[in-house]
Amino acid sequence: xxxxxxxxxxxxxFSTYGGEVKAVRGVSxxxxxxxxxxxxxxxxxxxxxxxxxxxxxxxxxxGKITGxxxxxxxxxxxxxxEPAMRKIRGANIxxxxxxxMTALNxxxxxxxxxxxxxxxxEHLSNDQAKRVALEMLNLVGIPNPEIRLKQYxxxxxxxxxxxxxxxxxxVCRPDxxxxxxxxxxxxxTIQAQILDLFRDIQKKTGVxxxxxxxxxxxxxxVADRIAVMYAGRIVEIGSRREIFYNPQHPYTQGxxxxxxxxxxxxxxxxxxxxxxxxxxLPPVGCAFAARCPYAMEVCERVYPFQTQLTNQHAxxxxxxxxxxxxxxxxx
Amino acid sequence: xxxYYMKRLVSMIITLWLIITGTFFLxxxxxxxPFNEERRTNEAVQKNxxxxxxxxxxxxxxxxNYLKQLVQGDLGPSIKKSSQTVxxxxxxxxxxxxxxxxxxxxxxxxxxxxxGVIASLRHNGFIDYLAMSIAVIGISIPNFVMAxxxxxxxxxxxxxxxxxxxxxxxxxxxxxxxxxxxxxxxxARLTRSSMLEVLTQDYIKTAKAKxxxxxxxxFKHALRxxxxxVVTVLGSLAASILTGTFVIEKIFxxxxxxxxFVDSINNRDYPVIMGTTIFYSAILIFMxxxxxxAYGILDPRIKLNKREAK
Numbered sequence: 001x002x003x004x005x006x007x008x009x010x011x012x013x014f015s016t017y018g019g020e021v022k023a024v025r026g027v028s029x030x031x032x033x034x035x036x037x038x039x040x041x042x043x044x045x046x047x048x049x050x051x052x053x054x055x056x057x058x059x060x061x062x063g064k065i066t067g068x069x070x071x072x073x074x075x076x077x078x079x080x081x082e083p084a085m086r087k088i089r090g091a092n093i094x095x096x097x098x099x100x101m102t103a104l105n106x107x108x109x110x111x112x113x114x115x116x117x118x119x120x121x122e123h124l125s126n127d128q129a130k131r132v133a134l135e136m137l138n139l140v141g142i143p144n145p146e147i148r149l150k151q152y153x154x155x156x157x158x159x160x161x162x163x164x165x166x167x168x169x170x171v172c173r174p175d176x177x178x179x180x181x182x183x184x185x186x187x188x189t190i191q192a193q194i195l196d197l198f199r200d201i202q203k204k205t206g207v208x209x210x211x212x213x214x215x216x217x218x219x220x221x222v223a224d225r226i227a228v229m230y231a232g233r234i235v236e237i238g239s240r241r242e243i244f245y246n247p248q249h250p251y252t253q254g255x256x257x258x259x260x261x262x263x264x265x266x267x268x269x270x271x272x273x274x275x276x277x278x279x280x281l282p283p284v285g286c287a288f289a290a291r292c293p294y295a296m297e298v299c300e301r302v303y304p305f306q307t308q309l310t311n312q313h314a315x316x317x318x319x320x321x322x323x324x325x326x327x328x329x330x331x
Numbered sequence: 332x333x334x335y336y337m338k339r340l341v342s343m344i345i346t347l348w349l350i351i352t353g354t355f356f357l358x359x360x361x362x363x364x365p366f367n368e369e370r371r372t373n374e375a376v377q378k379n380x381x382x383x384x385x386x387x388x389x390x391x392x393x394x395x396n397y398l399k400q401l402v403q404g405d406l407g408p409s410i411k412k413s414s415q416t417v418x419x420x421x422x423x424x425x426x427x428x429x430x431x432x433x434x435x436x437x438x439x440x441x442x443x444x445x446x447g448v449i450a451s452l453r454h455n456g457f458i459d460y461l462a463m464s465i466a467v468i469g470i471s472i473p474n475f476v477m478a479x480x481x482x483x484x485x486x487x488x489x490x491x492x493x494x495x496x497x498x499x500x501x502x503x504x505x506x507x508x509x510x511x512x513x514x515x516x517x518x519a520r521l522t523r524s525s526m527l528e529v530l531t532q533d534y535i536k537t538a539k540a541k542x543x544x545x546x547x548x549x550f551k552h553a554l555r556x557x558x559x560x561v562v563t564v565l566g567s568l569a570a571s572i573l574t575g576t577f578v579i580e581k582i583f584x585x586x587x588x589x590x591x592f593v594d595s596i597n598n599r600d601y602p603v604i605m606g607t608t609i610f611y612s613a614i615l616i617f618m619x620x621x622x623x624x625a626y627g628i629l630d631p632r633i634k635l636n637k638r639e640a641k
Contacts, residue, residue: 057539089542097540102533107555107630116551117541152631168541 004208005031010068012053021279023049025232036209038219041229047212051178056085091121094169098181100161104153111149117171136167159190180212195221216259228252231287238313248315250292343616350612365410365599407602417606428587432573435507439514447522469516475578478509495584506583514568525557566622570615
């Protein structure tokens with residue numbers, strides 16, 4: 001499959017009064033054409049920062065991309081100057097934010113907000129732009145688009161607004177769509193509709209989606225591949241099947257155990273004890289070691305190499321080491 | 332749609348009537364009369380004068396007469412300057428005050444908003460601090476100090492502009508500058524804080540993610556949302572500037588309305604007090620109406636005339 005986007009060893013940090021917070025510490029992944037890659041992890045693990053770095057929307061200062069490469073169609077976005085980056089934003093890579101209630105400008109009509117994206121990137125007449133906008137509203141399932149185009153955001157419900165935000169993001173037919181918690185602010189039935197919409201759109205347009213979420217339920221519904229992030233690093237990445245049925249990293253296992261499921265034997269959830277590490281002073285070794293039930297001495301001293309389990313499934317954990325396997329099997 | 336305007340009109344008239352009534356009785360409850368002066372006048376002459384201006388009648392009768400006269404659009408004669416009517420005085424003074432006020436507002440609004448926007452875009456940078464220092468100076472220096480300072484520097488030391496009077500555009504520069512600094516500073520500070528808030532909103536992030544240029548983001552997406560609080564203060568600011576500011580008009584010898592305000596109260600010139608107060612109130616009420624319209628234009632969520640708001 002064609003790789004549309006490659007992130008290589010991305011480092012992002014924020015300077016604060018307390019010092020430098022290393023929010024993303026070496027994230028690498030590939031995004032293939034037409035797939036949905038989900039990035040999951042708890043709050044503060046760096047998943048949103050990663051996605052905003054791809055768009056180069058990290059507020060600078062205080063944020064700064066301190067290393068790595070983001071290759072989009074063989075050009076490194078990190079090296080790109082702001083005006084050139086602006087041509088890519090919205091046109092080739094676009095983004096959807098969490099809360100549809102605040103993501104739309106309350107003083108402009110929906111039509112205006114959808115059309116300004118196309119007008120920015122493609123030289124279209126007003127009529128042509130309007131036709132594209134109508135087409136988009138149809139695509140995302142908004143009835144009476146002609147009338148709706150002239151209305152303001154406050155005249156729409158939350159689910160409708162998220163559809164409009166999606167229409168806005170897709171209007172230039174981007175290659176990559178980054179959705180940062182697109183369903184978190186919606187109630188469950190609307191969530192399901194929006195997720196259906198994502199799948200539908202992907203089928204019709206072939207867009208690659210990066211889905212940022214902490215909701216494993218959402219991931220199970222739409223993701224082709226899943227990257228699990230912890231403390232600024234991807235600790236495990238694999239196909240949906242591999243992550244859900246054969247999780248290899250103790251953190252992934254912990255995450256899955258802490259989610260309620262209908263087929264659970266006991267009605268009890270198993271939480272992961274402890275809290276994520278402070279990213280002012282990230283641990284030298286594996287960041288999860290302090291909370292890990294299988295932690296060994298080596299875990300705290302040296303960060304584990306990535307072990308490639310199948311051609312898609314990879315994990316950063318010392319348990320994959322031959323010596324550790326023998327150790328665990330003895331116990 | 333029409334019901335809203337009707338309601339609005341009725342409430343404006345009631346407001347004005349309350350102001351008229353309040354002012355009328357307050358004014359008469361203050362001891363003294365237009366004819367009480369240090370220089371004693373003849374008892375009989377004073378009686379005659381009071382009778383001539385109907386000041387010897389019971390207060391309620393006077394009130395009734397005044398209202399009757401007012402409904403016909405007549406604000407009455409000035410007691411102190413017996414050759415003039417209040418209508419004449421306002422008719423002569425207001426255009427001048429309005430001209431001064433209009434340009435002052437224009438300068439204050441444009442420079443204030445520009446300063447505020449620039450400061451917010453360079454938040455916590457050198458330009459921000461510079462702009463806000465200017466704003467603090469503008470707020471804290473009273474306009475009469477500013478006026479004398481401007482006259483000293485730009486009219487006396489470096490005779491670029493004339494010292495006083497109201498004739499050509501060149502004459503207007505100093506009074507407008509002196510009068511505009513205060514409102515400009517207020518507008519600049521408000522614009523800045525409001526812009527800073529708007530710039531952190533999600534829809535600004537969305538606009539950036541669309542690849543819009545910074546200019547478009549600021550003017551199309553941010554500024555319009557940031558202007559609501561600014562418009563709120565503009566109503567009362569505009570009313571007070573347009574109806575003349577006594578001190579500035581005095582310093583620059585501008586024949587505006589401001590001096591009638593102060594003179595009339597010192598002189599107990601009842602019809603002039605009433606006339607200027609009513610006029611000022613009417614302008615203020617009108618400005619507040621304009622502000623409400625401006626809200627509706629700036630923010631579609633605020634609908635003035637639709638019943639759907641219920």
